[in-house]
Amino acid sequence: METTTMVPATALTVEAENADPKSQGRLALSARRKKPFRWALWSTLTVIGLFAFLPIYWLAVTSVTPNDQVFAYPPSLVPTEVTFEHYVSVFANPAIFGYLKNSIIVSVVTAVLSVVVSMYMGYAFSKFRFRGRKSLMYFVLSSQMFPQALLLVTLYVVFAQFGLLNTYQALIISFTTFTLPLCVWMLKGFFDALPDDLIEAAKIDGAGPWRTFHSVILPLALPGLVAAGLFAFVRGWNDFMFALTLAGPEKQTLPPGLVNTFIFEASAAWPALMAASLLVSAPVCIAFIFLQRFLVGGITAGAVKG
Template sequence: MSTLKRLTQPRYVLAIGIAIVVAVNLFPFYWMVLTSVKPGTELFSNPPRFFTTMPDFGAYVRLIESTGFLTYAKNSVIISTGATLLSIAVSAMAAYGLTRFKFPGSKAFTTGILYAYTFAPIVVVVPLYGLFRDLGLINTYGGMILAYASFGVPFSMWLLRPFFNSIPKELEEAAFLDGANRVKSAWYVVLPQATPGIIAVSVFTFLLAWEDYLFARVLITDTNMKTLPVALHDLQNASLQDWPLLMAAAALVSLPVLLAFLYLQKYLIAGWGAGAIK
């Protein structure tokens, strides 16, 4: 009875609830990795096996040797990183300006930026294709980076505004008294204080480009320029029966995102906490 009473205490109920939520969310990833290393005799066993004693990593070898997975991964890294850097650079300057300088229509401008982000990508992808075709940006890293940045900047700027608002203006005023100009005070005083928020927003901006399928499908026609979401979709259509190969590709696509969240979680927590303080 004492054990039952202990388990019904709020902290134990909360811990059990968290464990259940974590297990439910991690199980699909576990099953994906498990399927990628299962031998053929265990793939469709009935009842299904939730572990294997004979892991087979042949699907990963076939994925690397018989497909252009490494090329597609390189494309995704270059495009996602470039789009993130451009989005954060522009949105950080915009968020800083909106929080430090007041001008007529500033609130309307900020709201308009948020509305721009609410447009569905399918609405702009066709005219964007025509524009990029005329500018020669189809099948280029620069074109893809600009396309993702066009959606990443409004998103990033809106999220960064609370972080810059939470930084006391008195810190900059003290820097001005010490002889710093606006640029130096922003670079040496404001940006270091906003680093947790910038890292948090960078993660989400990176995922925006890393996981996108629509823009990559429309703006890329060269096979060697494909990104991972497009390659994964094409691999599914070409390998309907090769589930270990497909699951191996899906696991490798998901792994960097999982590792990034695990490594940067302290910055994410600090960033969102700092952004909530005004």
């Protein structure tokens, strides 16, 4: 009785390709084409990585460099001597904690207020049909066409007349005004992605419009709400021009506060400023790390055309 030997199909394929000169030529040509593509891809990623992370690395290096070596020539990418006295000086400065408190108050209130207002506006634009809806939508969007610096003088005069200069209210109102258009359109796009069948099902179950929105729609819109809130928070945290102009020394946030603390008329404490900049950037970086999933989902959903 003859014994039959089973040969795997993959082995037969390899043998066939090895026996066929044309197949070998196609494989060699494909390998030669992929090699330059891989080199180009990795080169592009390397350039982008250096462009993004080299300033951060230089910031960290400067923050641990002694004062007498900051302007050494030629500059060194690796510090020859490391010191943490600049971080100690930042923590020992009580004014920094005052600026930090102001930034937290202004940024958190701006984020909450922007989300609360924009979620109702975005939902109304998305699920309701009324006269002038499209005109109002584009009117909200058109406010992004003008540079925000043009409004600085006007806002300064208005806040001065109402006695709001050098207060938290002036900064919160300004930042909320600038963040609302993008937040509204972001959440509108997110609400557009939610099917209307959810609203109809809630009506059948006896839920009213307010109950439907707060109990059914908002839990599903959590990624969009987080994305809008994070955008508004970063806008309030990073602003320099309005915080410097509309707020006095007691209400200034971190960006103008750090400049006034470490940059003087004829000199600047660059290592201490770099150390403070790294420390105050940590909360935003941590927020992005933990909320990245919600942020990406919210921005992606907000990109849906409505």
